[in-house]
Amino acid sequence: MRTKLNGFLTAAGLDIPTAQQQQLLRLVELLNKWNKAYNLTSVRDPEQMLSRHIVDSLVVLPFLSGHRFIDVGTGPGLPGLPLAIVQPDKEFVLLDSLGKRIRFIRQVCHELGINNVNAVQSRVEDYKPETKFDGVISRAFASLSDMLTWCQHLPRPDGRFYALKGVYPQAEIDSLPPAYQVDEVTELKVPGVDAERHLVIISTRG
Numbered sequence: 001m002r003t004k005l006n007g008f009l010t011a012a013g014l015d016i017p018t019a020q021q022q023q024l025l026r027l028v029e030l031l032n033k034w035n036k037a038y039n040l041t042s043v044r045d046p047e048q049m050l051s052r053h054i055v056d057s058l059v060v061l062p063f064l065s066g067h068r069f070i071d072v073g074t075g076p077g078l079p080g081l082p083l084a085i086v087q088p089d090k091e092f093v094l095l096d097s098l099g100k101r102i103r104f105i106r107q108v109c110h111e112l113g114i115n116n117v118n119a120v121q122s123r124v125e126d127y128k129p130e131t132k133f134d135g136v137i138s139r140a141f142a143s144l145s146d147m148l149t150w151c152q153h154l155p156r157p158d159g160r161f162y163a164l165k166g167v168y169p170q171a172e173i174d175s176l177p178p179a180y181q182v183d184e185v186t187e188l189k190v191p192g193v194d195a196e197r198h199l200v201i202i203s204t205r206g
Contacts, residue, residue: 008055011191023085038100040076051192057082059188066134073141077105084117094119124150132156139164144172161202181205
């Protein structure tokens with residue numbers, strides 16, 4: 001598993017220290033263990049979790065700008081947990097409405113010594129943070145319009161939305177609310193994943 005993870009990260013152009021790779025592998029172990037009882041993900045094979053969850057989360061790393069991020073609809077902590085592991089100097093709020101997912105995230109943070117994550121159980125429209133975010137991240141969470149509507153209260157004035165999508169979401173981009181603009185759409189290559197991936201970066205029109 002360690003060799004496979006290292007190969008995936010190298011192929012993705014990501015230089016992750018050995019200690020953090022060990023944490024990522026431990027995350028997969030815990031996800032696999034909890035998944036049997038809590039059904040956190042449809043991916044059952046730990047090796048597939050490496051590519052479809054860990055590396056698929058980390059490929060957005062070069063595009064993130066800022067210090068404080070929220071992962072909306074994080075599920076079992078994806079992409080928030082992998083990103084927090086490899087960026088221990090940044091703050092992450094992981095938000096989900098399901099208690100079993102938040103309990104899992106908190107257990108992972110406890111066992112792995114992750115102290116830059118705050119796991120919050122809440123519907124996104126009910127969550128009112130005291131401090132706004134540099135980046136609002138979502139992975140397979142909702143349409144772009146719904147994401148912007150539900151999350152408009154979360155970013156700082158100069159903050160950005162980072163939406164991880166599958167195929168190029170042309171129809172969703174065409175129907176964006178007029179208050180927002182697409183800054184960038186990047187095709188992401190995820191080693192070990194034979195499917196399209198795109199990152200859509202959106203900001204508020206100034």
